[in-house]
Amino acid sequence: MGRGDLSDEEWARLEPHLPANRGRGGRWQCHRRVINGILFRQRTGLPRRDLPPRFGRxxxxxxxxxxxxxxxxxxxxxxxxxxxxxxxxxxxxWSVVSVDSTTCRAHQYAAGASTRAPKIPGRRRRPARHRFDEALGRSRGGLTCKIHLAGESGRRPLGFVITPGQWGDAPQMIPVPEEIRVPRQAGGRPHNRPDHVGGDKAYSSRRNRRHLRRRQIKHTIPEPRGQRANRRRRGSQGGRPTGFDKTIYRRRNEVERTINRLKNFRAVATRYDKRAYVFHGTVTVAAVRLWLSPE
Structure with a gap:
């Protein structure tokens, strides 16, 4: 086992959820070796053609x-x-789930994706279904994309969304929690509603608070100074002051540490993938690795 490969304990957690080791023309290559090759590329960010021979072709x-x-x-x-x-x-x-975002710099090779649908090995090419911008945005620093995620206290992501780098945080407050769908082994509806949601003042808006109240989810989101002044200026029509729990707000650092763990994977910290769905899969593989970790 090389440095960064799946340990025996991690492989025991992952193996039952993988498909049977049988391909169309015979047996597939060993899943463990191939997945270790995927993780090696995630960790180092090198081109796939430069993978060491120990991972196969x-x-x-x-x-x-x-x-x-x-x-x-x-x-x-x-x-x-x-x-x-x-x-x-x-x-x-599930007591407190925090939401935050991080910007990832995109490599120059990540630009210029074709508007045609990608060619999937073993499948016919279909009409283009992906967004033309491919979740890339331009800023003074160049091409960027943004990861919006919800994390729990164990520094592991429960759900995330990929957007262009110039998109704001507040509009993603609703899509990100909707990505949380944890199946129950005993059956029934998946677990998708935390007890409490925390976020910084970038997520403060009437729309977000109304959505969380409708789902009966408590929230701790500070109100910016401008919104407080506007509410007071409107008087009784401005509504009640928002509640704020300093103790719960301190736990927002948990999602920030989750982002730090994700960005330990160089292929996540810097986007090398042209297609948005491929980069989404890159972040997903990093998230799976964090869930397999015994920490």
């Missing part, structure tokens, strides 16, 4: 990654299975 690693991206049914590209195991073991803290 680079194209095998590339094709397996793409096939699972399109399917999204296995734990290799879908964290729901390993999240369900963690929930069954009571390793998920």
């Amino acid at each position: 680079w194209k095998t690693v590339h094709d397996r990654h793409r096939r699972w991206l399109v399917g999204g049914r296995h734990a290799g590209e879908n964290p729901a299975a390993v999240q369900a195991d963690a929930d069954a073991e009571v390793r998920i803290d």
Whole structure:
């Protein structure tokens, strides 16, 4: 086992959720070796063609990654299975879930994606379904994209959304919690509603607070000075002051530490993928690795 590869304990958690080791023309290459190759590329950010020989053919690693991206049914590209195991073991803290975002610089090779639909190995090319901007935005620093995520106290992401770098945080306060869908092993509806949601003042808006109240989710979001002045100026029509719990707000650092753990993967800290759905899969693989970690 090389540095950064899956340990025996982590592999025991992941293996039951992977497809049977049988391909169309025979047996697939060892899942563990291929997944270690995917993780090596995630950790180092090197081109897939430069993978060390111990992971097998680079194209095998590339094709397996793409096939699972399109399917999204296995734990290799879908964290729901390993999240369900963690929930069954009571390793998920639903008391407070914080939301935050981070900007990722995009490499120059990540630009210029074709508007045609990507060619998936073993499948016919379909009409273009992905956004033309591919979740890339321009700023003074160049091309950027943004990851909006919800994290729990164990420094692991429960759900995330990829947007262009210039998009604001407040409009993503509703889509990000909707990405939280942890299946229950005993059956029934998935667990998708935390007890409390925290965020910084960038997420403060009437629309967001109304949505959280409708879902019966308590929230701790500070009100910016301008919104407070506007509410007071309107008098009784401005509504009641928003509640604020300093103790819960201090826990917002948990999602910031979750972002730091995700950005330990160089392929996440710097976007090298042209397609938005490929970069989404890159972040998903990093999230799965964090859920497999015993920490």
